[in-house]
Amino acid sequence: MKWKGKRQSSNVDDRRGQISPRQGVGGFSPTLLMPLIRILFSKVGLFIVAAFLVISFIMGKNPLSLISQFLSGGLQSETSTTYQSSAEDEELAQFCATILGNTEDVWNKLLSNYREPTLVLFAGSVSSACGAASSATGPFYCPGDEKLYLDLSFFDDMARRMNAPGDFAQAYVIAHEVGHHIQKIMGITDKMNRLRGQVSQTEYNKYSVRLELQADFLAGVWAHHSQQMSKMMETGDLEEAMNAANAIGDDRLQKQSSGRVVPDSFTHGTSAQRMRWFKKGFETGDISQGDTFSITLL
Numbered sequence: 001m002k003w004k005g006k007r008q009s010s011n012v013d014d015r016r017g018q019i020s021p022r023q024g025v026g027g028f029s030p031t032l033l034m035p036l037i038r039i040l041f042s043k044v045g046l047f048i049v050a051a052f053l054v055i056s057f058i059m060g061k062n063p064l065s066l067i068s069q070f071l072s073g074g075l076q077s078e079t080s081t082t083y084q085s086s087a088e089d090e091e092l093a094q095f096c097a098t099i100l101g102n103t104e105d106v107w108n109k110l111l112s113n114y115r116e117p118t119l120v121l122f123a124g125s126v127s128s129a130c131g132a133a134s135s136a137t138g139p140f141y142c143p144g145d146e147k148l149y150l151d152l153s154f155f156d157d158m159a160r161r162m163n164a165p166g167d168f169a170q171a172y173v174i175a176h177e178v179g180h181h182i183q184k185i186m187g188i189t190d191k192m193n194r195l196r197g198q199v200s201q202t203e204y205n206k207y208s209v210r211l212e213l214q215a216d217f218l219a220g221v222w223a224h225h226s227q228q229m230s231k232m233m234e235t236g237d238l239e240e241a242m243n244a245a246n247a248i249g250d251d252r253l254q255k256q257s258s259g260r261v262v263p264d265s266f267t268h269g270t271s272a273q274r275m276r277w278f279k280k281g282f283e284t285g286d287i288s289q290g291d292t293f294s295i296t297l298l
Contacts, residue, residue: 001167002232008094009101011116013147016093016123017083083123092152092170093121099171100148102232103178106225110287117181118147119174126151139173141180143189148177164247166240168233172219172278173244179218183211188293202264209250210292212268213277216245217290220281228285238282245274273297 100119107114120126125134129144135151142149154173159165183189192211195204223241227233246252249271251261268274281290 001171001234001237003095003098003102003167006098006230006232007101007105008097009104009116009119011100011104011118012093012097013118013120014093015126016085016089016121016152018122089152092155095167095170096121096150096152096174099174100178102226102230103175103222105229106222107178107182109229110221110225111182111185113185114182115146115185117141117178118145120147120149122149122151123153124151139177141177141184143180143184143193146181146184148174148181150174150177158244158247162244162247164240164244166237166244168237169240169244172223172241175219175222176215178222179215180211182218183214188214205265205267207293208267209269209273210297213273213297214290214292216269216274217277217281217292218287220278220283221285221287221290223278223282224285241278241282242275245278246271249274269297 096119104114104116108116120128123135125132126149127133128142128147128149130140130142133140133149135153138154139148139150141147150173155170158169158173180189188211192207195207199207219241223233223238248268250266250268251263251270254261254265269277277290277292
């Protein structure tokens with residue numbers, strides 16, 4: 001990809017040198033649970049909870065994270081000295097900021113109501129409005145705070161463990177998560193959330209597959225318009241993205257991990273489906289052709 005020298009997004013929150021709360025009850029250490037309970041059931045409990053909710057809204061942070069920090073000794077900045085960035089990591093961070101900036105250019109042109117999401121870079125673990133997560137979670141989008149979360153080590157996993165290397169494969173991953181942000185803007189994510197508890201897990205998984213395939217399609221739409229606007233793609237880039245889509249299909253991942261495939265547990269789609277929908281978005285560039293919810297999936 002010809003990405004160097006292109007505009008970088010300012011919507012990047014680099015938390016790679018910060019300590020995030022350990023995963024536990026609500027995203028904080030279980031050892032803090034009893035002090036928290038005592039506060040909540042005291043006479044001033046409701047006032048404290050309300051205060052933390054207001055502070056968390058203003059700061060854009062998880063209220064449970066703020067409470068846990070308070071109980072640990074106050075609201076202070078937690079900076080880790082254990083994380084050591086490399087020159088390769090810094091270049092990769094610049095690459096991510098450039099790709100995010102390019103998605104902004106494309107979607108601001110295609111959608112009149114587009115809201116630019118924030119990309120959070122983290123190392124090891126992170127706290128979001130959707131709860132605490134670790135690197136093992138992989139890249140994800142949190143509709144609660146409209147942010148994308150990414151540990152750069154995932155790209156190394158793609159290259160080494162999934163055999164899906166390449167900078168355009170990495171760009172596809174970011175564009176896919178941006179696709180989920182577009183679904184949030186379009187109200188699709190909220191409709192999905194309303195389905196929880198109304199259908200069985202097997203049925204919900206089927207809807208989840210359609211949601212993920214649509215995000216793949218939207219990543220393809222981005223690639224189509226990005227190439228027209230910036231000419232970043234080079235020979236072999238499309239194949240890198242297709243290979244990445246193939247590598248993260250549910251059927252392939254299940255086969256690799258357990259030796260068996262369970263279609264009812266699919267949540268993202270098969271390798272063939274993911275490649276087909278990304279390619280459809282890339283070839284058409286037409287957002288109206290990505291309604292994965294009203295057709296029969298092959």
